[in-house]
Amino acid sequence: MWWNRVALRRLQRTGVEVAVAGIQREMSSLPRVYVTRKVPPDGLQILRKSGQVQLELWDSDDPVPRRELLKKVKGCDGLLCVLTEKIDAEVLDAAGPTLKVLSTMSVGFDHLSLDELKKRSAADVYTRIRVGYTPEVLTDAVAELTVALLLATSRRLIEAAHEAKTGGWGTWRTQWLCGYELANSTVGILGLGRIGVAIAERLKPFKVKRFIYTDVEPRPELAEMIQAEYVSMDDLARQSDFLAACCALTPETQSICNKNLFSNMKKTSIFINTSRGGVVNQEDLYEALATGEIAGAGLDVTTPEPLPTNHPLFTLKNCVILPHIASASYTTRNAMSALAANNLLAGLRGDRMLKELHL
Numbered sequence: 001m002w003w004n005r006v007a008l009r010r011l012q013r014t015g016v017e018v019a020v021a022g023i024q025r026e027m028s029s030l031p032r033v034y035v036t037r038k039v040p041p042d043g044l045q046i047l048r049k050s051g052q053v054q055l056e057l058w059d060s061d062d063p064v065p066r067r068e069l070l071k072k073v074k075g076c077d078g079l080l081c082v083l084t085e086k087i088d089a090e091v092l093d094a095a096g097p098t099l100k101v102l103s104t105m106s107v108g109f110d111h112l113s114l115d116e117l118k119k120r121s122a123a124d125v126y127t128r129i130r131v132g133y134t135p136e137v138l139t140d141a142v143a144e145l146t147v148a149l150l151l152a153t154s155r156r157l158i159e160a161a162h163e164a165k166t167g168g169w170g171t172w173r174t175q176w177l178c179g180y181e182l183a184n185s186t187v188g189i190l191g192l193g194r195i196g197v198a199i200a201e202r203l204k205p206f207k208v209k210r211f212i213y214t215d216v217e218p219r220p221e222l223a224e225m226i227q228a229e230y231v232s233m234d235d236l237a238r239q240s241d242f243l244a245a246c247c248a249l250t251p252e253t254q255s256i257c258n259k260n261l262f263s264n265m266k267k268t269s270i271f272i273n274t275s276r277g278g279v280v281n282q283e284d285l286y287e288a289l290a291t292g293e294i295a296g297a298g299l300d301v302t303t304p305e306p307l308p309t310n311h312p313l314f315t316l317k318n319c320v321i322l323p324h325i326a327s328a329s330y331t332t333r334n335a336m337s338a339l340a341a342n343n344l345l346a347g348l349r350g351d352r353m354l355k356e357l358h359l
């Protein structure tokens, strides 16, 4: 009975079409989310599997062009970004009043205009914009890289490897490529948080004699974990053999590592920065390194990023510069993307975020 089969097929088709139309209708009522970068797979999977959002992604390893971002963000409920996107008044205006959640895949949030976010939260026309970020999951990776950078700088590893490869290795010489060792040293931490503690924990087995730190105020609970002593900024500079900047970039810490700090440091000391380039006055650092005011610097972060290859800091043998890779392990970047995705979803549901920045 051929006509029965045709009728059945027609019915099935209509049923599928109705179901598809229903799903489409449901989908289009889901919150719209724009993801500004191809984030590691765990985060994307969480968003895709949630069935909770309509997802659009800038599917590239390179930053989304600003114009594209401004276009795509329009009418979004949620935005998941990384640290290269400046989320300022222009982006928030382009998004409009629908934007409820901003989730950054970073512990640093200096790329978010907090003042604008606060202002909008206070104004009636806008929904309060909640902000998620990704602390803690990257602490181990950042501390590990900081120690690696410190050792590479103090024991001149990059210079030494270059010499070995390019014929500079004439013979074994008594003082050639000598550096500074951690044993019996004083390590200073500028800005004591989870990362500073994790760095100190890793350095302790190298027989560091003393940990000192400075911050806006003493942090006794954290300091106790590493038996660190609170000192003034000047004493931190004067007493540290190794000084690691671990503070967030804020208006207060902008250029805090400047001529004043470097001129107080020992000629034999090593400066390390894995926080943000903006905490350092790079002209002052160049002077300090070039004139031997300090022995060396290891930087994972600079201003701008990338640092132009003709920048004077690249001409110095005693300056090791890395391209902002402190959190770059597969495990950590996946954990950061998962946390950013979960923060976003929780925020859109109106639930508590795992890590929320309270404005």
Ligand SMILES: O=C(O)[C@H](O)CO
Pocket (backbone or CB within 6 Å): 083, 105, 106, 107, 108, 109, 138, 275, 324, 325, 326, 327, 328
């Ligand atoms: O802010 C962050 O998350 C870090 O700088 C990335 O490594």
